[in-house]
Amino acid sequence: MRFLYSSILVLVCCVQSVCAQTVIRGRVYDSLDQSGLPYATVGIAEKHFGTLSDADGNFSLIIADTLPRTDTLTFSYLGYEVEKRCIADIDSSQECLVGMRQQPYQIEEVTIHSGKVRHVKIGRRRIGNDWFSTSFFYKDRLETGEECGVVLNSRYDCQVERLSFFVKRNFLQHAKFRLTFYTAEKGWPKSVLGDRDFHFDLSDGYEGWVDLDLSDCGVYLKSGDFAVTITLLEGKHSTPDSKSHLGGLELPMSISLLSRYTVISREHAMGQWVKDKMTIPFYLETAVVKSWSGDSAK
Numbered sequence: 001m002r003f004l005y006s007s008i009l010v011l012v013c014c015v016q017s018v019c020a021q022t023v024i025r026g027r028v029y030d031s032l033d034q035s036g037l038p039y040a041t042v043g044i045a046e047k048h049f050g051t052l053s054d055a056d057g058n059f060s061l062i063i064a065d066t067l068p069r070t071d072t073l074t075f076s077y078l079g080y081e082v083e084k085r086c087i088a089d090i091d092s093s094q095e096c097l098v099g100m101r102q103q104p105y106q107i108e109e110v111t112i113h114s115g116k117v118r119h120v121k122i123g124r125r126r127i128g129n130d131w132f133s134t135s136f137f138y139k140d141r142l143e144t145g146e147e148c149g150v151v152l153n154s155r156y157d158c159q160v161e162r163l164s165f166f167v168k169r170n171f172l173q174h175a176k177f178r179l180t181f182y183t184a185e186k187g188w189p190k191s192v193l194g195d196r197d198f199h200f201d202l203s204d205g206y207e208g209w210v211d212l213d214l215s216d217c218g219v220y221l222k223s224g225d226f227a228v229t230i231t232l233l234e235g236k237h238s239t240p241d242s243k244s245h246l247g248g249l250e251l252p253m254s255i256s257l258l259s260r261y262t263v264i265s266r267e268h269a270m271g272q273w274v275k276d277k278m279t280i281p282f283y284l285e286t287a288v289v290k291s292w293s294g295d296s297a298k
Contacts, residue, residue, distance in 0.1 A: 020065040024087075026096030028057045028075055037100060039144075039178060039197075039233045040077040043270035047071065050270030052145045052233065063087060074270075079103060079195040103195075119161075122152050123261065123283030127252055133168050134280065136265065137175070137232050138248030145269035149229025150282050151184050151262040158286035160219040163212045163228065166281035169250040170205045173238040177202070177230045179212065184225035187262055188273055193226070194219055202249075205238050209281075220289065227264060228284065251280045 028040040036057025043050015043061070053059040061073075069088040076082045080100040090096050136148040163179065179198040182189035196217055202210065264275045 022063045022065060022092045024061045024063055024073075024090055024092050024096055026059055026098060028053050028059065028077065028098045028100060030080075031099035031101050034099075037077045037080070040075060040100075041145075041269045042073060042075055044071050045074055045270050048266075048270055048272040050074075050145070050268060052269050055234070063092075075100065078192060078197045118288040120154070120156060120158060120286050120288060121283055122154055122286060123150065124279045124281050125164075125283045127166055127281050133250040133252055134263065134276075134278065135248050135250050137172070137235060138250075143268055144232055144234065145271075146265075146267055147180075147229050147231040147269075147271075148263070148265040149180075149227060150280065151187055151189070151225060151227045151264055151275070152284070153225050153260060154221050154223050154286070156286075157222050157289040158220070159289060160217070160221060160284055160286055161213075161215045162285040163214055164209055164281075164283055164285070165230075166209050166252060167202070167207050167249050168252050170202065170207045171238050171248050172202065173205060173236045174203045174234075175201065175232060175236070176234040178233055179214075180229050180231060181219055181221070182227040182229070184227045187225070187275065189227040189229070189264065193221070199233065221286070228282075229264070231269075251282075 028037045028042070029035060030037060036055075037053065038055045038057060040053040040057065040059070041050060042053060042059050044067075047067070051059060051061050067087070069086075071087050073085045073087060073090070074082060075084070075098045077100055079102060081103045083098050083100055085096070085098070137143075137146055160181070177200055179200065181193040183191045183193060194217070198212075198214070198217055200210075200212055261279050262275045263278050263280060264273055266273050
């Protein structure tokens with residue numbers, strides 16, 4: 001009987017724990033034309049907690065009642081000013097509407113080498129004969145906002161022309177991704193580079209090299225460390241009823257303690273970054289910049 005009472009008590013505590021939460025629903029939109037901002041980031045950066053809006057700018061975020069109401073929700077979208085709302089000021093019984101204003105973005109003046117352009121490839125270009133693979137977006141329920149990529153290093157100031165990575169196996173019928181470049185500090189992503197949101201799709205379980213033309217995107221990198229990632233925005237399993245194929249991408253992996261490159265990932269928007277000392281076929285093709293605001297490239 002004592003065991004029965006204990007079980008009931010545990011069950012009640014679990015139910016209370018599940019119920020002790022608030023759901024905040026809302027919409028992120030352009031303050032000028034009222035259009036929804038697709039895949040905007042919503043969350044609490046300091047708590048590594050967040051989500052993405054959908055293709056129409058709508059979002060739903062579960063807030064645990066244990067979270068201090070003095071915490072602030074941050075709304076961010078590339079090319080727009082960051083908006084913030086104190087949780088205590090949000091009425092969860094009504095739609096939370098967040099209008100965002102565009103933010104002018106200016107890059108420093110750059111000059112490309114005249115004459116014959118020098119091209120440099122950064123990252124791992126070889127598939128190799130590795131026995132191992134690393135999986136991303138590999139879950140029973142696909143989580144939008146999951147992000148993975150690599151930390152790389154450039155010896156020169158350069159303009160990104162192309163990005164390529166190799167998919168060994170693909171269990172997704174269709175998926176949309178966002179490509180993001182970051183500055184890096186001490187091996188971790190720091191600030192987003194550029195003001196353009198670059199999306200790409202993989203359909204019909206595509207496997208092999210994925211080549212993205214970025215020559216018109218205006219992505220410039222200074223010499224030193226930087227990070228480049230892909231984020232899952234939408235996804236659909238190729239075999240939704242199969243327990244063996246939960247979905248996801250498998251990339252060939254080579255473990256190397258001496259590698260200059262590091263694989264990074266996080267499970268959701270504003271999540272905690274983790275990294276592994278391994279290499280995957282993931283590289284950039286770049287054009288060396290002659291000068292950057294009057295300074296010669298190193």
